[in-house]
Amino acid sequence: MSVLDDLTTPSASADPFSVFRALRESDPVHWSEAHRAWLITRYDDVSAAFQNKAFSNDRVRPVLERKRQSGAESAATGVLGLMTGWMVVNDPPVHTRLRKLAAGAFKGQRIAAMDAMITRIVDEHLDAFLRGSGPQDLISEVAYPLPATVIATMLGAAPEDRDRFREWSDELALVAFGTGGAARADRHERALRGLREMESYFHTLIEKRRAEPGEDMLSALMAKEGDDRLTDDELVGMCALLLFAGHETTTNSIANSVLALLRHPDQLDRLRRDPALIGPAVEELLRFDGPIKVLNRWVVAETEVRGRTIRPGERVHLVLASANRDPEKFAAPDALDLGRSPNPHVAFGKGIHACIGAQLARMETRIAVARIVERLPGLALAEEPEWKDVLASRSMEKLVVTHS
């Protein structure tokens, strides 16, 4: 079948939605040679896949085992070992236990109580942005530093340590996604050294909280649940996961939302006239151009999707960004309608692995978008953004705007 199925070409990165539309229409469960994976693009199939026990999240352990067998250097296997413990790459019952132990820290009331702290951090970044004039990058100045600062503050880190959280977040992404190339090998080495620092930093922070518990999220993660609690190594892993999963995704949620509003001035006006619309507006912005294009699963048992047999050992890409534009689920899916309701998008996934930080991500995006819209009335796009050629995330290089 001659359907375009490489999602990492510059044209597919610039406009993935026309590629997704063609896939949904011509071959919704498609084997892609380019990705060596199945591309699942319709809402119903993506939705069902989240509940299909033939699809496993245990994706890092096989990579780690291969590396160990080939005698790869210990630093890389050390970081992979840390990631192997993340709940997001585990199946039940390991996943169930970790998720239960983490759930208390993400409870609705606890997240809602962070409102004032997040608003203050957003306003600090916008104050600095407003002091600048001419074209500025809203990502590097606001959307990128913001979530790392929120995570560092949430974990109770000292203000002077916050910049290191950003570096660690970049280093985690490099180790998780980055491979090949001599220049990259050098960066990889430095990233691994940085992450060893991160581990010892979190161990020290845990010891401090043990001696002196606080109201912060780390103290909440350390709490007992029944007879069980997270070990120190699991806590370090949880802190790293929080940073890895909560940083770039939130940056892109904010940046993609602002871009979508700038491209739909009628909807931007609508939000300015009715700021109370921010809740449903953010749901629609997440549906319309959310931060994640693709989630992966390993196939561990033979299963059938829309008549296609999918076999153990194969990989499946669940294309969230396509499911969210499926006309069988959403009326006029390519239109941005900030009042859309109901809006059962799958930007946060679904089922047992649904993003545990969804409430926090929503709140950060709501506050950031609302404050940007309110405080930057003259906001305008200064140049066409370029999209990164990556499979998993929907991510711009820069979002250059003017505000007066």
Add this chain to the structure above:
Amino acid sequence: MRIGVDNEVCEAHGQCSIVDMDLFPLDDDGYSAVGPDREVPEGEEDTARLGVDACPVRALKVLS
């Protein structure tokens, strides 16, 4: 305060359970196990409202 779920409407998004997995339990397939009518423990009313509001398909309701 009482809450309930319409299991004909629930699509297993799991967003309620993120708000509070004790107030909004899920079954093994990720669907709400709140049942048609459940009492909210005293002091948990605000959390219950947050969980009901988090449902993207409005399968959850505050009954009284």
